[in-house]
Structure formats: structure tokens, C-alpha cells
Amino acid sequence: MSISPSLIWTGFGLTDIGRVRKMNQDTFSIRDDLQLWVLADGMGGQAGGEIASQMAVDTITQYFETPPPSSNTNNSLQCQDEQHLLQALEFANQAIREKAEQNDAIRGMGTTVIAIRIISGPSGNQAIVAHAGDSRLYLLRENRFTLWTRDHTLMEERLALKLITPDQVRTHPLRHVLTKGLGIEPIVQPTITRYPLEPQDLLLLCSDGLTKMLTDQEIQAAMLKIGIPSQRLCESLITNANRLGGEDNTTVIVIGKERNRTEKTLHSSA
Structure with missing residues (x-):
């Protein structure tokens, strides 16, 4: 995959163990050369969570290191892009x-995952996003802040059915119970969506260690205040999460369209 320096989207990421957990079970990968960014959060501090998240990130990244074969079906190229991301998660x-x-010691291990690929075409840049679990993708476009993913949790399903209110979700003891993820079921059913991008867009991928501690409004405020450089933004978000208790591992990836980036990724695995 050949990418012009003027077109490349670049990412910067940080991960932190937090103030409570004894192990960091988050993992992430930044592959600007593949226009691929992946984040995984091993489930709930369970045994093997760090193994599951590392395997998820490694397997998905390795899938795209060798260009996937084109389908022989009549599907459009657009559908093939989604199919490739689905197959990587499978x-x-x-x-x-x-x-x-x-290994009985890690039986039942699982992880959330969110993966994003950015592709270019006649209509401009587009983001193909696949996720399973409660790791999130946010968009900052000018002053508009949008959550681009919906959590795969039991409470989110009940909320969609209007069986519970948003205020009840925030304090419910089962609010972090996942309905989707990798390793949970024989067949994974991620949500895969394609979004058009604009040159000034700033994307944020994060594990729930961030969203447990900070509200969407607080995340938005940090992104508006700091923006680029991405390293400062990542450091600020993690520092704020830890200042408020750091109840979980926190991982963030910020992606933007920048030229001549020289920043390096820090702590790119659990």
C-alpha cells in the first residue's frame, strides 16, 4: 500500500496501568504505514486478559501486513474493505x-477490540471502523464532538429498548457487562461502519479506563484545548483519568492528518 506523505494520517498512543489494577491488560498498535490503528482491552481483569488483547492486536495487524486477496465475488471494492476488516477480527x-x-488457567479469556483503517478514493478519505465491546471511537470535527461507536454492553441494549434511563445506566452494577468481544463466542459479530473524513478531523480511540473517569464533555474540552500535538493530548487525558481515581487501565490513540510528524509511539503494548 503506497501512501503519499501529504495524505497520510498519523497516530500517537499511550497506555497506563492506572491506580488500582496490578496489571495492564490493554494493548494497542499504531501502523501509520498501513493506515491501521488497533486497540484492545482485556476483559475485566480476568485471567488471560492481557494475552487476549495482545493476540487481538497482533493478529489483526499481521493480517494487513500481507495485502489481503481481492474477492472474486461481485461485491464492490467498498464491500471488500469491510470484509477484510471483518475477516481480520474473525x-x-x-x-x-x-x-x-x-490452558485451563486462561479458559474463557476475552477482549474488546476497536480497529480503524483509513483508505483514500475518488470521494476522499474514509474511515472503516470495526469494534466489539466498549472501547470507543470519538470524532472532533471543528467544534463538534461525536461518539462514533455504540458500546456493546447489556445496559446499552436495555437503554436502546427504553428499559432503563441514561441516569440509571451510569450507576448500574452491571453497566460494564459486555455483550460482544473477541473470545466470547465462536462467531464474532462486530459492528463495522464506514465514515467520510475531513482533513481537519481528529479521532480518538480509547479503552473504558478513560470513559469510566472522564465524561464526554471533559474529553471534548481536552481535545479542544490541546488538539495537536497528539502526545500532549494523550498525556493530558491519561493524567486526568488517574487524577480522578485511575480505576482501570487507560489507553488512548489520537489520529490526525499531519505532515512531517516526528512523534514516536510510547508503550505500544501491555
Whole structure:
């Protein structure tokens, strides 16, 4: 995949163990050369969470290191892009489940995942986003701040059915119970969506360690105040999450369209 320096979107990421957990079970990968960014959050501090998240990130990244074959079906190229991302998650799901079956100590391990690929075409840049679980993707476009993903949680499903109110969700003891993820079921069913991008867009991927501690309004305020450089923004978000208690591992990736970036990724795995 050849990418013009003037067109490349670049990412910067940080991960932190937090103030409560004894292990960091978050993992992330930044591959600007592939226009691919992946974040995974091992489930709930359970045994094997760090293994599952690392396997998810590694498997998805490796899938795109060798260009996927084009489909022989009549699907459009647009559909093939989504299909490739789905297949990468399917491979990761299978690898995690097979690994768990080999060792009783990690049986049942799982992870959230969110992966984004940016592609260019006649209509401009587009983001293809696949996620399973409660790791999120936010967009800052000028002064508009939008959550581009919907959590795959039990409470989110009840909220959609109007069986519970948003205020009840925020304090419900089951608010972090996931309905989707990698390693949970034999067949993974992620949500895959395509979004048009604008040159000034700023994207934020994060694990729930951030959103447990900071409200959307607080995240938006930090992004508006700091923006680029991404390193300062990542450091600020994690510092604020830890200042408010740091109840979980926190991982953030910021993606923007910048030329001649020289920043380096820090702590790119659990």
C-alpha cells in the first residue's frame, strides 16, 4: 500500500496501568504505514486478559501486513474493505479461543477490540471502523464532538429498548457487562461502519479506563484545548483519568492528518 506523505494520517498512543489494577491488560498498535490503528482491552481483569488483547492486536495487524486477496465475488471494492476488516477480527477471535482451550488457567479469556483503517478514493478519505465491546471511537470535527461507536454492553441494549434511563445506566452494577468481544463466542459479530473524513478531523480511540473517569464533555474540552500535538493530548487525558481515581487501565490513540510528524509511539503494548 503506497501512501503519499501529504495524505497520510498519523497516530500517537499511550497506555497506563492506572491506580488500582496490578496489571495492564490493554494493548494497542499504531501502523501509520498501513493506515491501521488497533486497540484492545482485556476483559475485566480476568485471567488471560492481557494475552487476549495482545493476540487481538497482533493478529489483526499481521493480517494487513500481507495485502489481503481481492474477492472474486461481485461485491464492490467498498464491500471488500469491510470484509477484510471483518475477516481480520474473525482470525483474531479464532486464535484467542484456540489458545484458551489449550490452558485451563486462561479458559474463557476475552477482549474488546476497536480497529480503524483509513483508505483514500475518488470521494476522499474514509474511515472503516470495526469494534466489539466498549472501547470507543470519538470524532472532533471543528467544534463538534461525536461518539462514533455504540458500546456493546447489556445496559446499552436495555437503554436502546427504553428499559432503563441514561441516569440509571451510569450507576448500574452491571453497566460494564459486555455483550460482544473477541473470545466470547465462536462467531464474532462486530459492528463495522464506514465514515467520510475531513482533513481537519481528529479521532480518538480509547479503552473504558478513560470513559469510566472522564465524561464526554471533559474529553471534548481536552481535545479542544490541546488538539495537536497528539502526545500532549494523550498525556493530558491519561493524567486526568488517574487524577480522578485511575480505576482501570487507560489507553488512548489520537489520529490526525499531519505532515512531517516526528512523534514516536510510547508503550505500544501491555
